[in-house]
Amino acid sequence: MKLNGAQILVQSLKNEAVEYIFGYPGGAVLHIYDALDAQNDIKHVLVRHEQGAAHAADGYARASGKVGVVLVTSGPGITNAVTGIATAYMDSIPMVIISGQVPSALIGNDAFQEVDAVGITRSCVKHNFLIKDINQVSITIKKAFYIASTGRPGPVLIDIPKDITIKKITKPVYADTIKMRSYHPVVNSDDMQIDKAVALIIKSKQPIVYAGGGCVIGNAHQQLRDFTRQLGLPITQTLMGLGAYPATDKLSLGMLGMHGTYEANMAMHDADCVIAAGSRFDDRVTANIEKFCPNAKIIHIDIDPASIGKNIAVDVSIVGEVSLVLAALSHALKDKKTADISAWWMQIDRWRSVDSLAYQTQAGVIKPQSVIEALYTLTKGEAIVTSDVGQHQMWAAQYYQFDEPRRWINSGGLGTMGFGLPAAMGAKLACPHRDVACVTGEGSIQMMTQELSTMLQYHTPVKIVNLNNGYLGMVRQWQEFFYEKRYAMSYMDALPDFVKLSEGYGHIGIKVEKPEDLKPALIEAFAQKQRTVFLDIMTDPSENVFPMIPSGAGHHEMLLAGRDKMESNNDSGLNLV
Amino acid sequence: MRHVISILLENEAGALSRVAGLFSARGFNIESLTVAATNDPTLSRMTIVSIGDDYIIEQIVKQLNKLIDVVEVVDLTATEHIERELLLLKIDIDQNTQADIDEQIDLFSAKIIDISEDFYILELGGKSQKINDFLKALSAFKVLEVSRTGVTGICQKR
Ligand SMILES: Cc1cc2nc3c(=O)[nH]c(=O)nc-3n(C[C@H](O)[C@H](O)[C@H](O)COP(=O)(O)OP(=O)(O)OC[C@H]3O[C@@H](n4cnc5c(N)ncnc54)[C@H](O)[C@@H]3O)c2cc1C
Ligand SMILES: Cc1ncc(C[n+]2csc(CCOP(=O)(O)OP(=O)(O)O)c2C)c(N)n1
Ligand SMILES: [Mg+2]
Numbered sequence: 001m002k003l004n005g006a007q008i009l010v011q012s013l014k015n016e017a018v019e020y021i022f023g024y025p026g027g028a029v030l031h032i033y034d035a036l037d038a039q040n041d042i043k044h045v046l047v048r049h050e051q052g053a054a055h056a057a058d059g060y061a062r063a064s065g066k067v068g069v070v071l072v073t074s075g076p077g078i079t080n081a082v083t084g085i086a087t088a089y090m091d092s093i094p095m096v097i098i099s100g101q102v103p104s105a106l107i108g109n110d111a112f113q114e115v116d117a118v119g120i121t122r123s124c125v126k127h128n129f130l131i132k133d134i135n136q137v138s139i140t141i142k143k144a145f146y147i148a149s150t151g152r153p154g155p156v157l158i159d160i161p162k163d164i165t166i167k168k169i170t171k172p173v174y175a176d177t178i179k180m181r182s183y184h185p186v187v188n189s190d191d192m193q194i195d196k197a198v199a200l201i202i203k204s205k206q207p208i209v210y211a212g213g214g215c216v217i218g219n220a221h222q223q224l225r226d227f228t229r230q231l232g233l234p235i236t237q238t239l240m241g242l243g244a245y246p247a248t249d250k251l252s253l254g255m256l257g258m259h260g261t262y263e264a265n266m267a268m269h270d271a272d273c274v275i276a277a278g279s280r281f282d283d284r285v286t287a288n289i290e291k292f293c294p295n296a297k298i299i300h301i302d303i304d305p306a307s308i309g310k311n312i313a314v315d316v317s318i319v320g321e322v323s324l325v326l327a328a329l330s331h332a333l334k335d336k337k338t339a340d341i342s343a344w345w346m347q348i349d350r351w352r353s354v355d356s357l358a359y360q361t362q363a364g365v366i367k368p369q370s371v372i373e374a375l376y377t378l379t380k381g382e383a384i385v386t387s388d389v390g391q392h393q394m395w396a397a398q399y400y401q402f403d404e405p406r407r408w409i410n411s412g413g414l415g416t417m418g419f420g421l422p423a424a425m426g427a428k429l430a431c432p433h434r435d436v437a438c439v440t441g442e443g444s445i446q447m448m449t450q451e452l453s454t455m456l457q458y459h460t461p462v463k464i465v466n467l468n469n470g471y472l473g474m475v476r477q478w479q480e481f482f483y484e485k486r487y488a489m490s491y492m493d494a495l496p497d498f499v500k501l502s503e504g505y506g507h508i509g510i511k512v513e514k515p516e517d518l519k520p521a522l523i524e525a526f527a528q529k530q531r532t533v534f535l536d537i538m539t540d541p542s543e544n545v546f547p548m549i550p551s552g553a554g555h556h557e558m559l560l561a562g563r564d565k566m567e568s569n570n571d572s573g574l575n576l577v
Numbered sequence: 578m579r580h581v582i583s584i585l586l587e588n589e590a591g592a593l594s595r596v597a598g599l600f601s602a603r604g605f606n607i608e609s610l611t612v613a614a615t616n617d618p619t620l621s622r623m624t625i626v627s628i629g630d631d632y633i634i635e636q637i638v639k640q641l642n643k644l645i646d647v648v649e650v651v652d653l654t655a656t657e658h659i660e661r662e663l664l665l666l667k668i669d670i671d672q673n674t675q676a677d678i679d680e681q682i683d684l685f686s687a688k689i690i691d692i693s694e695d696f697y698i699l700e701l702g703g704k705s706q707k708i709n710d711f712l713k714a715l716s717a718f719k720v721l722e723v724s725r726t727g728v729t730g731i732c733q734k735r
Binding site: 127182183304348 | 586587589591593594598602632635636639640642643645646647648
C-alpha cells in the first residue's frame with residue numbers, strides 16, 4: 001500500500017505511543033490533519049492559540065513524564081508557539097513540535113506563511129530538523145523523540161514541507177531503535193568521581209543537599225530520599241525541584257534562593273559541603289555569586305556536562321543520571337562512618353525557629369498566603385498545582401507543601417506569564433483522576449484566557465485560583481523596593497469581570513472578597529468535580545513576597561517579613577533582573 | 578588566550594549556523610572560522626580560532642559538544658598541532674615600488690599567482706604569524722585587497 005508523508009508521520013507518532021497532540025491547523029499541515037482524522041489512537045486537542053498548545057503539551061509532559069507533542073502550521077503557527085517552546089527548553093522538558101512548512105520548492109521565496117522555523121527556533125530547542133525527503137520522515141520522528149527524552153531532555157522541532165506530506169511511497173520503513181554517531185547522552189558516572197565525593201561527604205560537619213529539577217525530570221525522587229535519609233542530611237530544593245523530596249519531612253528546609261526560607265539560605269551560606277543534585281546554580285538561587293557558599297566544597301551531579309562549572313566552580317563534578325549517581329553514592333557510603341552533624345542540626349533548628357514564612361493577618365483582608373494554605377489543606381497536598389508567574393507563583397511554592405514529584409508545575413527558567421492555565425489543561429489530561437489547580441494572578445491569566453474554551457471542549461475540569469491583587473504584583477514589589485514606589489505600569493485599570501468571563505466560556509465563576517468566604521468557595525469549587533471553576537479571589541494588594549534576597553546580596557542577607565525595611569541605595573544590584 | 582578548536586560535524590544544512598549561532602548567542606568570540614567537507618562526505622571539519630580564558634574555552638568546548646550535529650570537538654591548542662592559513666592579496670605595483678615588493682615576496686617565499694599591468698595577486702600559506710608579518714611588511718605599499726582563509730589545523734598525534 002502506498003502511504004503519503006502525512007500518513008507515515010502519523011504512523012511514526014503512533015509507534016512512539018503518542019496519546020495526545022496539542023495543535024492548531026492551517027494550510028501547511030492539512031494533509032497531516034487529514035491523516036490524523038483517519039485514526040483513533042492519537043487524540044488531538046484543538047487549542048485556541050499555538051502558545052497554549054506548547055504550554056499544554058508541556059504541562060502534560062511535566063505531569064506524566066512522557067514527551068509532549070505539538071502540531072502547528074507554518075508562519076504564524078510556529079511563531080506563536082515559540083514562547084511555549086522556549087519555556088520548555090529553559091526547564092528541560094521533553095517535547096516534540098511538528099510544524100508545517102511551505103512546499104520545498106517555495107522555501108526561501110518569501111512564500112505565503114513562510115518563516116524560517118528552523119532558524120527562529122534554533123536557540124530555544126535541543127535540536128531541530130527540516131525534512132527534505134519523504135524517506136526521512138519516520139526516522140526523523142524516531143530521532144526527535146529519542147533526543148527530546150534522553151540525556152538532558154528538551155524540545156525538538158521537526159519542520160515538514162507540505163509537499164513531503166503529500167508525496168507517496170510504498171513500504172515505508174520504521175526503525176525500532178536508533179543510533180546516532182553524534183549523540184551519546186551520558187548515563188553512568190565515573191567511579192573515581194564518586195570516591196572523591198564520598199571523601200568530602202564523610203568529613204563534612206555542615207553538609208546540605210541542594211536538589212533541583214533534575215531529580216524530578218530524571219525520576220530520581222526515591223534515590224534522593226534514600227540518600228538524604230541514609231545520612232540524615234538537611235535538604236533544600238529549588239523552585240523546580242519541589243516535591244522530589246517531601247516538603248513535610250523533617251529533613252527538608254524548604255526552597256532556597258531569592259524567595260527561599262531563612263533556614264535554607266542560611267544553611268547554604270554556612271555549609272562546608274554542598275551536594276547539588278540535578279540543579280544548575282541559577283542566579284535566582286545563588287544570589288550574589290561572590291557571596292555564595294563561601295566555605296563550602298561543592299559536589300555537582302548533572303547529566304549535562306555544560307551545566308557543571310558554568311556559574312560556579314565546583315570541587316567534584318559528577319556527570320551522570322542523577323538517580324544512578326545518588327544510588328552509587330548511597331552504596332559507597334553504606335559502611336562508611338560520617339562526621340557528627342548534630343551541632344549543625346541544632347544551628348539549623350535555631351534558624352528554623354525564626355519562622356521566616358510567618359505573615360501578618362489583617363481583619364477583613366484576604367492574605368494571598370492564606371489562600372494557598374487553605375488550598376493545601378483542602379486538597380490534602382495531593383493536587384497537581386500549576387502556576388503562572390509572579391508573586392502568586394512564589395506563594396504557591398512557599399505555602400503548598402509538595403510531598404511528591406510532578407505535582408508542582410511552573411515556568412521557572414523563562415518565567416512565562418500565561419503558562420499556568422494551558423499547563424493545567426495538559427496536566428489534567430495526563431492525570432484525569434487527580435485534582436488540578438491553577439494558581440494565577442489577574443495579570444498572568446489574561447495572557448491565555450482563550451484556553452478556557454479548549455478546556456470546555458475537552459472537558460478538563462481545573463480549579464483556577466486567581467490571586468487577584470489588582471497589580472502586576474511582582475513588578476509592583478520591585479518598584480516599591482527599588483524604584484521609590486514609582487508604580488510605572490504595574491496597575492491595570494479595567495480588569496474584566498472574571499466571573500462573567502468564565503461563565504461566558506461555559507464554566508463556573510465565583511468571586512471571593514471576604515476571608516470568611518474563602519474556605520466555603522474552595523470547598524464548593526472542588527465539589528464541582530466535573531466543572532472548571534474560576535475562583536476570583538480579592539487578595540491584599542499591598543502584600544509582598546518574603547523572605548527576599550535583594551539583588552546583589554548574599555544568602556545571609558535576606559529580608560524578612562515585618563522585620564526588615566527595604567531600603568535600597570544599591571544601584572549595582574539593579575543590574576540583575 | 579588564543580585557542581584553535583577543531584570540530585568534526587555532520588555535513589548537514591544548518592550545522593554551520595548552529596555553531597555560529599551558539600557563538601553569538603552565548604557571546605563567545607570568533608577570530609576565524611573555516612569549514613569544508615572531509616574525505617568522508619557526510620562529515621565536515623570546522624576550525625575555529627577563539628580567544629578566551631580557560632573558563633570560556635571550557636564552556637565553548639562543552640557547549641559545542643552539546644550540539645547534536647557535532648561528532649567531536651578537540652582543543653588543538655592543548656596538544657601538539659600544526660596550523661596553517663592561506664592569504665590571497667592584491668597589491669598595486671609601479672616602477673617605484675615593484676623591486677621592493679619583489680624583495681618582500683622573496684623574503685617570505687610568497688608566490689605571484691597573477692600579474693596584470695599595474696598589480697599582482699600574491700599567495701602565501703603558513704602560520705598566521707607569518708601572514709601577519711608579511712602584511713606588515715607590505716603595509717608600506719598600496720595593498721588593494723586582502724583575503725585570508727582563517728586558520729585550519731591538525732593534531733600531530735596519529
Ligand atoms: C519570579 C521567579 C522567581 C524565582 N525565584 C526562585 C527562588 O527563589 N528559588 C529558586 O530555586 N528558583 C527560583 N526561580 C526559578 C529559577 O529561575 C530557576 O528556574 C530554577 O532555580 C532552576 O532550578 P534548578 O536549578 O533545579 O534547574 P532546572 O532548570 O530544573 O534544571 C535541571 C538541571 O538538572 C539537570 N538534569 C536534568 N535531568 C537530569 C538527570 N536525569 N540527571 C542529572 N541531571 C539532570 C539539567 O541538566 C539541569 O542542569 C524563580 C523563577 C521565577 C520566574
Ligand atoms: C510574558 C511575560 N511578560 C512579562 C513578565 C514580567 N513579569 C513577571 S511577574 C509579572 C507580574 C505578574 O502579575 P500577576 O499575574 O498579576 O501576578 P502577581 O505578581 O500579581 O501575583 C510580570 C509582568 C513575565 N514574567 N512574562
Ligand atoms: Mg496580580
